[in-house]
Amino acid sequence: MSYGTLSGGYSTIAKTLHWLVAICVLSVITIGISMGYAPEGPLQNRLFMLHKSFGALILFLMLLRIAYRLIAGAPAPDPTLKAWERTASSAVHGLLYLLVLAMALIGYVGHSAFGAPVPFFGLFELPVIVGKNEPLSEKLFVLHRYLGWAVAAIVALHIAAALQHYFIRRDGVLQRMLPKALGGK
Numbered sequence: 118m119s120y121g122t123l124s125g126g127y128s129t130i131a132k133t134l135h136w137l138v139a140i141c142v143l144s145v146i147t148i149g150i151s152m153g154y155a156p157e158g159p160l161q162n163r164l165f166m167l168h169k170s171f172g173a174l175i176l177f178l179m180l181l182r183i184a185y186r187l188i189a190g191a192p193a194p195d196p197t198l199k200a201w202e203r204t205a206s207s208a209v210h211g212l213l214y215l216l217v218l219a220m221a222l223i224g225y226v227g228h229s230a231f232g233a234p235v236p237f238f239g240l241f242e243l244p245v246i247v248g249k250n251e252p253l254s255e256k257l258f259v260l261h262r263y264l265g266w267a268v269a270a271i272v273a274l275h276i277a278a279a280l281q282h283y284f285i286r287r288d289g290v291l292q293r294m295l296p297k298a299l300g301g302k
């Protein structure tokens with residue numbers, strides 16, 4: 118993906134989409150892991166419903182975000198970063214775009230192949246998009262579980278890097294993604 122001509126921080130639209138997706142991704146991972154441990158019954162059903170709803174919302178937001186990124190670009194990397202840090206951060210960002218989108222798609226297609234529409238916070242249901250195929254659904258959910266842990270690990274690395282910039286290096290990299298009201302660029 119190309120870099121735009123913005124200098125300093127990300128645009129307001131990019132920041133808004135980043136934080137909306139970040140809240141949804143942190144929620145979907147926490148709910149995804151805890152729903153497996155919840156006792157069968159109304160609580161577990163509710164957690165599954167919320168997980169799928171957040172997943173569907175992420176799919177929509179990520180499509181919007183990727184389109185915006187392709188059209189508007191992003192600010193050039195922070196000038197204080199070393200060459201390897203630029204490479205590492207763009208690899209992590211690229212993987213986040215790819216894996217988060219893939220997780221949402223695999224969840225949606227896997228659930229469709231199971232034969233059930235995807236709920237959206239009890240408001241409406243998203244249509245089934247592939248024919249019923251339970252073996253395919255099982256395979257996709259095995260993949261969904263493995264990739265889920267990979268996404269969680271990469272998100273943890275990304276957050277650790279951002280906090281390291283803020284608290285240890287104090288170099289203003291986190292401020293590139295913060296709203297102006299919170300001291301952002």
Ligand code: HEM
Nearest residue numbers: 149150153169172173175220221224225228235258262265
């Ligand atoms: C970015 C979006 C998503 C992320 C990051 C995500 C992440 C996860 C994680 C971490 C787990 C737990 C894995 C485990 O227990 O080891 C999980 C399980 C699950 N997810 Fe998602 N998910 C997403 C979207 C979706 C969507 C859109 C659906 C369905 C419409 C869905 C349906 C499920 C189901 C049914 C399980 C239980 C799988 C099983 O135990 O076999 N997910 N997900």
Ligand code: HEM
Nearest residue numbers: 138139142143191210213214217272276279290291293294
């Ligand atoms: C507390 C949580 C988070 C913090 C503090 C944080 C912080 C940041 C910061 C400071 C940047 C800009 C880096 C730079 O200037 O080079 C950034 C970019 C990015 N973040 Fe996060 N982030 C968080 C959560 C997430 C989550 C959960 C995702 C998962 C989708 C994510 C995905 C991304 C992506 C894809 C970029 C690159 C944006 C682009 O260049 O187009 N972030 N994040």
